Amino acid sequence: MIFTLDELKRFPSVSRLAFIECSGNSAGEWREPVGHTVQQTHGLLSTSEWTGVPLATVLREAGAKPEATWMLAEGADAAAMTRSIPLVPALEEALLCYAQNGEALRPEQGYPLRLLVPGWEGNINIKWLRRLKLGSAPFMTREETSHYTDLMPDGTAKQFTLVMDAKSVITSPSGGQRLERGFVEIRGLAWSGRGRISKVEVSTDGGRTWESARLQEPVLPKCATAFRLPWRWAGQEAILQSRCADETGYAQPGREALIAARGVNSVYHYNAVQSWKVSLDGTVQNVHI
Amino acid sequence: MSISNPVRFAVQTAILATGLGTCWAWAGTTTPAGSSQYELGRPATEAEVGAWNIDVPPSGEGLPPGRGTVQNGRQVFAQKCAMCHGRTGVEGPMDRLVGGQGTLKTDRPIKTVGSYWPYATTLFDYIRRAMPFTAPQSLTPDEVYSLVAWLLYQNGIVAEDAVMDARTLPAVRMPNRNGFVPDLHPDVKP
Numbered sequence: 370m371i372f373t374l375d376e377l378k379r380f381p382s383v384s385r386l387a388f389i390e391c392s393g394n395s396a397g398e399w400r401e402p403v404g405h406t407v408q409q410t411h412g413l414l415s416t417s418e419w420t421g422v423p424l425a426t427v428l429r430e431a432g433a434k435p436e437a438t439w440m441l442a443e444g445a446d447a448a449a450m451t452r453s454i455p456l457v458p459a460l461e462e463a464l465l466c467y468a469q470n471g472e473a474l475r476p477e478q479g480y481p482l483r484l485l486v487p488g489w490e491g492n493i494n495i496k497w498l499r500r501l502k503l504g505s506a507p508f509m510t511r512e513e514t515s516h517y518t519d520l521m522p523d524g525t526a527k528q529f530t531l532v533m534d535a536k537s538v539i540t541s542p543s544g545g546q547r548l549e550r551g552f553v554e555i556r557g558l559a560w561s562g563r564g565r566i567s568k569v570e571v572s573t574d575g576g577r578t579w580e581s582a583r584l585q586e587p588v589l590p591k592c593a594t595a596f597r598l599p600w601r602w603a604g605q606e607a608i609l610q611s612r613c614a615d616e617t618g619y620a621q622p623g624r625e626a627l628i629a630a631r632g633v634n635s636v637y638h639y640n641a642v643q644s645w646k647v648s649l650d651g652t653v654q655n656v657h658i
Numbered sequence: 659m660s661i662s663n664p665v666r667f668a669v670q671t672a673i674l675a676t677g678l679g680t681c682w683a684w685a686g687t688t689t690p691a692g693s694s695q696y697e698l699g700r701p702a703t704e705a706e707v708g709a710w711n712i713d714v715p716p717s718g719e720g721l722p723p724g725r726g727t728v729q730n731g732r733q734v735f736a737q738k739c740a741m742c743h744g745r746t747g748v749e750g751p752m753d754r755l756v757g758g759q760g761t762l763k764t765d766r767p768i769k770t771v772g773s774y775w776p777y778a779t780t781l782f783d784y785i786r787r788a789m790p791f792t793a794p795q796s797l798t799p800d801e802v803y804s805l806v807a808w809l810l811y812q813n814g815i816v817a818e819d820a821v822m823d824a825r826t827l828p829a830v831r832m833p834n835r836n837g838f839v840p841d842l843h844p845d846v847k848p
Contacts, residue, residue: 370669371706372699377667379698430694431669441713448788449795451713465667482667500710502670508715509777511784515769518838524763526774527845528838534846622846630846634767638843 370431374467374481380422380430383464385487387591388560390414390533392490392517392637399633402644402655407543410643410655411536414560416593419485421466424459428503437503441510442484445499452493453507454486455529462487465498487591488562489531490637492517522632533562535621536640537569537596537613548602548651555582555598561615562591568614569596575608575644575658576623582611590616607647608658624657668702668710712795714783718828721782724799725823728816731808734801738790747812752791756812759833772813776838778830781806803827 391413397403404410428437437456444450454463463486467474474480479496486493492512507513507529519527537559542548555573559566565588570579585595596611614620622630624641631638646656714720735747743749747756747770758768767773771781786802788794797805807822810830820826 370671370699371702372667372669374667376698380696427669428671430696430698431671432694433669433671437671443710443713447794449710449712451783451787498667500668500670500707502711502713504715506715508713509780510713511780511788514777514780514838515771515775520762520767520769522763524767524837526762526838527841527843530841530843532841532843534844619844627846634765 372427377422377427377465377482378467380426382420383423384418384420384468385464386416386418386589387485387487388414388416388533388593389485389491389494390536390560390562392492392530392533395536395639395641395643396636398639398641398643398657399628399635402657404544404655406545407538407540410544411538413491414558414593416560417469418471419464419466420468420471421464421482421485424463424465424484427465428460428501433503436505439504439507441500441502441504441508442493442495442498443500443502444479444495445497449499450495450512451508451510452495452512453510453529454484454493455507455531456503458531459486459489486531488533488564490517490533493531517637519631519635519637521635527635530638533560534638534640535559535561535563535566535613535615535619537566537611537621538643539571539609539611539645542609542647542653543645544653544655546653548647548653550602550604550651553600553602555600555609557582557596557611558593559584559596559611559613559621560591560593561613561617561619563619564590564616566594566613567616569594570612571596571598572610572612573600573607576610576642579612602647602651604649604651606649608656609645609647609653610642612642666706668707669699670702670707670711712783712787714779714786716777716779716828718779718824721779721824721827722799723824724803725821726800726803726805726807727821728804728807728811728818730800731804731806731811734797734804735808738797738801739805742791747809755809759813762834762837770813771809772815772833774834774837776832776835778806778810778815778827778832781809782827 394413539557582596582598627641742752758773
């Protein structure tokens, strides 16, 4: 079937907020604390309001058959980028989006149409969408074989690791900033590809003790959730950390647990607890402890 | 909203069973009766979808007629690829394509076509749709088949006299064919 943009806009529409995070976000942090600022360590993340037509609506209209279990999504960029999408989980929430934050998609965000699968790795959300093709097996495109697969220490690689696990980071104070003595509000963001953030805890002593942070309402599923904790800096050295959990019970891992499970060569899906060291002069830097 | 040259977007829904298994084709020409609720969209013609329908899955379905040799691939690579991937596919500066076999378990794995890619068909699909960087989708089928042949030869996967076509390419067994496992997330205990 062929649909024009005008026709896609006539279907019943949905608007919702959702984050998009590149699965390569924080990829530099597996071995050494490479990023100087939070933008460099965690910057490949954003939350927007997306408007479009549910994928399920369009596929039903096009006469999709139940034997279809995988879908190829193809962009109209010069490389005609393609990804395979497992249909059963994608159909729950996937949208064909034509608007972002109340205006038409901007060219760099995929105008006129892009796929959005809330909670999945950024690369799956094909921009400049021109074609969907249904099948009964993954199409094994370059992006889901040579890239976006997670190499394990035993030489095997995890494939179709699509859901973004829960993750949090303190954005203030963070690398490159400088603290003044006295009252400091510790601020950050937490998000999970599985649903709502249920809890964020903050440590100012390198993980020995933890305190619950206040979550900004409303806490929405698959959205960056702001957290805050009042603190007082008396001029001592400190290690600031945050850790989160989501409504499914998943808890953000520390570096040790993440590396024990995956080694340091999987590139994608790094979601370990981030540590910021406050020095005696108030400067803040990225450290691994 | 009205635009003089409407943006088109295609959905290919057909899954056609063949004697040898499952393949894909476009079938927008036939929408099952009664499935349309909104009466939007129209069937696609084969010509409309044909120009976009360039994907090649591991079955080889969709591979075009044509053939390529290692010798011809060496020449095409030198002319159109070596400026980014290096003279032998190793030197870069862009993605290394050759070598690295046996390194995936080491501390410094080298992921290339030869060491990592599970399907030779993906190589055809990607070169045809995305390469060369300066002029994607400009290569002829024979040029793509030849580049695939040369890269497989450089990686020690096919012989120097190998000929790649729609029959031989899907039969190529890549060294890391069994190296991939489905997602096991969540895999980390806090």
